[in-house]
Amino acid sequence: MSDNDLRQLYQDMILEHARKPRNFGEHEDANRHAHGHNPLCGDDITVHAEVDDKGIIKTVKFEGQGCAISTAAASIMTGLVKGKTLAEANELFTNFQHAVKDEGMEQKLPTKLKVFVGVKDYPMRVKCATLAWHTLHAALENKQEQVTTE
Amino acid sequence: MSDNDLRQLYQDMILEHARKPRNFGEHEDANRHAHGHNPLCGDDITVHAEVDDKGIIKTVKFEGQGCAISTAAASIMTGLVKGKTLAEANELFTNFQHAVKDEGMEQKLPTKLKVFVGVKDYPMRVKCATLAWHTLHAALENKQEQVTTE
Amino acid sequence: MNAVLETKHIFDAEQAKKDFPIFANNPNITFLDSAASAQKPQQVIDAVNNCYSNAYANIHRGVYKLSQDATAAYEGSREKVAEFIGANSEREIVFTRNATESINLIAQTWGRQNLKAGDAILISEMEHHANIVPWQMLRDELGIDLRIIPITDSGNIDFDVFINLLDEDVKLLSITQMSNALGTCPPVFDMVKMAKEKGVVTLVDGCQAVVHMPVNVTELDCDFYVFSGHKLYGPTGIGVLYGKLEMLEAMPPYQGGGDMIRSVTFEKTTYAPPPAKFEAGTPHIAGAVGLGAAIDYINSLGLEAICNYEKELFDYATKALLAIDGITIYGHDISRDAIISFSVANVHPHDIGTILDQQGVCVRAGHHCAQPVMKRLGVPATTRMSLGLYNTKADIDHLVVAIRKVQEIFG
């Protein structure tokens, strides 16, 4: 197998975000929180979001431990949803979910999310790529229950 | 399949005893009794034996319902063990058991029992051929529990 | 269910029979014991073979491709089963070993959770032991009542008595959709409907029915439906429990172990959602895959076409047997299908079975795991012939000749 193929999934951007995740840590001003867990690989994440009264996402931060895919996905997500409305964030999530599961659905995605479409070939890893998004979704909906990706 | 092969198991003597079983019915003088059951085909038999104080089997009778093989086996058995000692009856039983299970063990058998060796080819039917004998054995040993041939 | 259906496929049993290698390997055999277990088409055998030869690995937990392919095959079969019986979602399909385990699972989870002394379970006199013994064990444990709907002389359930027995103590109706001993089919649609009106939970044993009629559990509206793969031309060791999702969600798990958990610590374990909650340990991966292939096979021939064909053959067999002097057929209810239990005057069923076998005809002789039916008929055993999609009129003719030979011997 060529280096090229190998790099299809583990692109530099993913590796870079995995090594130095952005918006990682506690978040004092957050008013929405949720906890997500992938029991299969032990990925564990808490998402904190600050949403203003107009329904605009001001900032999102995350804590926890996970593999490179789930960490990079969380890190990139926190950057992308900043300043978005709840509806916009949800649409992004929906598009992302489709793009990592089905063929040819990546057109609508921002470039930063396109790096994840390689997980399509690894159904078990789709859960890693979407864990942060599921957890953010739960936080925005103010769900109490822990999110799992079984 | 030729008539000959078919008749290998259902020989005339078996059919004749099945139609008109000897020593069938109650037995007022009997001092040993046992009940046998083959749950797989529903064969059900009670054996009554009269044994004198010298350990000689005076008479054996049987009651119940069963297939041709088990009925004929019971009928022929009642005739054969008459006048035998307990040890002789048990030896006959042991030889019969071997003969209907293993190849080439029929030399020691009385002619009347040789007609049953055809059941060797039908493992499920071995139980039919030996049910009466198992039950007689239990009666002679004064066992209370019902005999089954599982 | 047995209404004449528009036939889209023309079904050719002679042709289909060639798909079953057992007949090529045993050319002189007439197999009339499919109600006990059906023969397997090459398509099913190949699917099992491929599962082991091409993409085998343990499922669900592997990140590598072999494991993901095996998982996809296993879960794909779940979808096929769901579609085949008209379930709303594949999450309503639990894989078990066989119908017996499916029923035991319900008894030990739903039953122990929901029943208490004084409650009653309603079954019928024509149930297979698999739909009797689990309830007896539960009865003896919980002190509940086990009520029996009697069967009529014609071999179906006594509907009037059923209505009387269905009072407010009854919490579960568990009933076969087709008797494996008589071939009669209780009116399960009406029974489920009446039970549901009284809030009674319903379980339908579809072991025989699912092979011989189109089944739609959503229309039938039962809470649980069970059957065995091996009777549906599938592998051994794989069975199905269908349960409405809300029922499965509310039930406690059955067996504990790997795959059915969300997380385990020694203090506390949380369980996965259904169906995983009920599938502890490494499942019968190749069995599920083979059952999926069996369903594909049936769909490729057309279930309705098969059913119509079998119905015709059943009528032919009934007439042929009744034309023999000294034959009694048990049960003459018009609902009968695919199965004929009979006796031959003055010959014990076991002797019939052996003499038919000597002539290459495989039928079952015995109590068919339905001893109460035998008791009701007043016989220790019957001889039973049952049809599969590979049977033809020639098989029936062979049976008839063989029975005449039995009569000749016992003359």
Added chain:
Amino acid sequence: MNAVLETKHIFDAEQAKKDFPIFANNPNITFLDSAASAQKPQQVIDAVNNCYSNAYANIHRGVYKLSQDATAAYEGSREKVAEFIGANSEREIVFTRNATESINLIAQTWGRQNLKAGDAILISEMEHHANIVPWQMLRDELGIDLRIIPITDSGNIDFDVFINLLDEDVKLLSITQMSNALGTCPPVFDMVKMAKEKGVVTLVDGCQAVVHMPVNVTELDCDFYVFSGHKLYGPTGIGVLYGKLEMLEAMPPYQGGGDMIRSVTFEKTTYAPPPAKFEAGTPHIAGAVGLGAAIDYINSLGLEAICNYEKELFDYATKALLAIDGITIYGHDISRDAIISFSVANVHPHDIGTILDQQGVCVRAGHHCAQPVMKRLGVPATTRMSLGLYNTKADIDHLVVAIRKVQEIFG
């Protein structure tokens, strides 16, 4: 158990590998996940195939020849299993779905019959979920105590604590013979001996051990021994429960249904003797036959020869992995065999698993159904390689190259 054995056969893994069609069909794959489930030799696949193609019918109850042949094949496998693990009689062998079911069966029959509030069950911190969750469920039902023998830093059980925990409240010791997460082997001989001296019933989980060392349950003298066929190169859906005959005889039945009964009336049902008492419904006939073929296959190669070979390969793998910078192997107890759990600094096991897969190397990444072991190690997951008889040094070399690539990518 791991003493050097006199080798009668010379074992040739390259040659043996050719018996496994999965490798011909996936020539670029290095399979190092046999602890999850082993690949199947053609001999096993053929046995399953033959079962369906040549002499298939439901067993035990048929008088005809096909059924009797199938019964003989099924029961013949029981004898093979009995001989393989040194049981005194084939009546001590119960066929189940998998080891998980075997353990649940013991919990629900022996356990519910013999345990009461205040009694204790002793297991270890290194058990598979299959040997934890059934006891937790029983604990929550009966109010018994579940005691845990801790594991030491070297990855075996803490024997001193074991002795302390083994007091008069303990009624059952249930212990693995080889950890599936670490490859370490508790001293089961001594543990069983000490337990028996105190009258404690013993269960040994032989899932991993039975594949990698000769087992003799009579010498081991445990009351119960369990394992899964699919890890022993056999089919899926078939497992084994060995129980001493007097234990099995005293136990109540597990599932109710056909084949496990002697007679059924609605009032009262009497049960068949073991093993039939525990095998309700139509069993996994082809699975048992395939497991018998797997045992024949192993015997034909020589289990001792295989074990010696694997031990050598295991040492080779340990050295090769330790030679890589940044690799940590979990557990370094000398009892280790066949399984290596490791981590690569700064790379999550799931990423390792995926990148190895991209290079054709199949390993497991995760908690290996042993979450308490992960907790003990303080990691969410590990990467695990495990050996089968078809592995060679080339496979280990491939693994090493692939791990170096992981490190290069994460550089």
